[in-house]
Amino acid sequence: MAQLSYDFNIKQAVQGMLADSTPNVIDSYAAEGNIDFGLALVYGTDAAKQVKIPVASAAFVGASVYDMVHEQDDAGNAYYRDTQTVSVLRRGRIYVPTTVAVAAGEAAYFIHTGGDEGKFRNDADTGNADLVPTGVFRSNTNPEGLAILEINLP
Secondary structure (H helix, E strand, C coil): CCCCCCCCCCCCCCCCCECCCCCCEEEEEEECCCECCCCEEEECCCCCCEEECCCCCCCEEEEECCCCCCCCCCCCCCCECCCCEEEEEEEEEEEEEECCCECCCCEEEEECCCCCCCCEECCCCCCCEEEEEEEEECCCECCCCEEEEEEECC
16 A cells, blocks of 8 residues: 655654564564564463463563564554564664653553553552563653563563
8 A cells, every 4th residue: 555644743652563683582483463563572372382462460571662563554554463573672772652641661561451551650550550570661751652562571
């Protein structure tokens, strides 16, 4: 599909884009369900091969990396489709969507229930979010913005 509209200002970043040239570790898994870019992921039904968006408290695997090779659907959205190979950032810095204002240096939590599953915030949200192990925000953002998340999983 051809691009028919253009913004006057170029966006600084898009959801799931790598933030800088910091050394990254990116693993590949199969998508269990459709997965948008920049979201928190947990192990799927087959933990050795699949990842999915969290729907309950679970172990954080990483964040889905933006990939320009995915075609848009009829509504103009691009994402990893069910069973496609997902690039999962395990170590590095990535732009992620937040549901609240966050500040650089704050610990990161990923939402697993109550709406906005897979997005990030800076607290446990009364049990609806789990801590991202070693996850720290490296930028400030307004509510529902993009923040740089640094992940350093083993």
